[in-house]
Amino acid sequence: MSNNDLSEDGFSLVILSKVDPERPLPTDIYLKVDKKFIKFKSKGDTIESEKYELFIAKGVKNIYIPADEIMTFLEWINQSNEEEETTFVDQFGEENRGFFNRSKDFKEKVYDVYFEEELNDEIVDALQSNVKEFVEEIKENPITAQAIALMLSKNSTVADHSINVANLAVYIAMVLGHGHQFVLENIYMGSIFHDYGKLKIDPKILENQANRMYSHAIQEHPLTGVKMMRKTQGIPTQVLTIIQQHHEQFNGHGYPKGLAGDEIYELSQIVSMANVFDNVLVENKQLPAHERTRKAIKVIELDNGKMWNPKYIDRVVEALSIAFHSRKKAA
Numbered sequence: 001m002s003n004n005d006l007s008e009d010g011f012s013l014v015i016l017s018k019v020d021p022e023r024p025l026p027t028d029i030y031l032k033v034d035k036k037f038i039k040f041k042s043k044g045d046t047i048e049s050e051k052y053e054l055f056i057a058k059g060v061k062n063i064y065i066p067a068d069e070i071m072t073f074l075e076w077i078n079q080s081n082e083e084e085e086t087t088f089v090d091q092f093g094e095e096n097r098g099f100f101n102r103s104k105d106f107k108e109k110v111y112d113v114y115f116e117e118e119l120n121d122e123i124v125d126a127l128q129s130n131v132k133e134f135v136e137e138i139k140e141n142p143i144t145a146q147a148i149a150l151m152l153s154k155n156s157t158v159a160d161h162s163i164n165v166a167n168l169a170v171y172i173a174m175v176l177g178h179g180h181q182f183v184l185e186n187i188y189m190g191s192i193f194h195d196y197g198k199l200k201i202d203p204k205i206l207e208n209q210a211n212r213m214y215s216h217a218i219q220e221h222p223l224t225g226v227k228m229m230r231k232t233q234g235i236p237t238q239v240l241t242i243i244q245q246h247h248e249q250f251n252g253h254g255y256p257k258g259l260a261g262d263e264i265y266e267l268s269q270i271v272s273m274a275n276v277f278d279n280v281l282v283e284n285k286q287l288p289a290h291e292r293t294r295k296a297i298k299v300i301e302l303d304n305g306k307m308w309n310p311k312y313i314d315r316v317v318e319a320l321s322i323a324f325h326s327r328k329k330a331a
């Protein structure tokens with residue numbers, strides 16, 4: 001994809017993924033809607049993270065800056081990057097500077113793929129290599145590395161499941177148009193910790209579904225997980241929301257709150273799909289791999305608005321079918 005129309009009608013184009021949300025803007029910024037430039041934010045305003053995620057999910061790729069202020073804006077981007085890098089290195093040490101820079105490059109590289117309308121083998125391959133690259137990078141992130149080590153030390157079954165869910169949720173998120181590093185990081189972390197609350201449940205209760213305490217403990221595990229995570233500083237609210245809502249259902253019959261429709265955060269729905277998918281695979285261990293995946297894809301395909309917003313289903317089913325079909329061919 002080219003960015004050769006960098007200047008038009010007195011405006012300069014800036015790729016949205018280069019801009020960090022939640023920082024006071026150095027100039028006014030504009031969006032292009034139906035070939036018209038509409039002022040979106042004034043100098044000194046910030047783009048809220050949630051709005052930023054929404055834009056990315058909706059495929060808004062560019063913002064526009066008045067051409068005579070573009071240098072000020074680009075300098076601000078550089079300065080924000082430097083500040084962010086310094087803060088990161090102060091917190092995680094010089095040895096992790098490379099990680100920071102690779103994450104930044106990655107963000108822009110993956111971004112281009114999301115705007116393809118139709119999925120095919122080639123796009124799915126590109127997405128999957130992006131997932132692989134993202135997961136390899138994020139595992140090097142000291143926070144994630146600690147999180148995974150903690151989960152593995154407490155319960156390796158829950159940890160294995162959580163890692164599978166995390167990888168799959170990142171793929172589904174990319175397929176649905178989420179490209180920004182921090183959105184993907186939230187999905188990854190939310191997935192890693194989605195069942196964290198289960199670690200508090202006495203294993204004797206967890207093993208025996210007939211136990212009276214079982215269903216109460218299960219109903220509570222999303223909130224228990226959030227309570228446990230709150231003790232760790234710096235966990236983004238989005239991650240807590242994913243943990244809390246990963247068993248909520250689109251039709252309102254989920255738990256713990258019985259939220260319905262748009263009350264459920266989109267990223268929670270993504271993790272929920274990945275969670276159910278992996279559970280079907282685990283429950284059907286006796287079947288050959290391709291039958292298991294076919295079963296799991298069917299569960300999503302036939303959901304019909306029960307667990308998930310139907311608007312995600314076609315694209316996710318297509319993406320899973322191509323991904324697992326290709327894998328089968330390669331095997």
Ligand SMILES: [Fe+2]
Nearest residue numbers: 194195246247
């Ligand atoms: Fe769960």
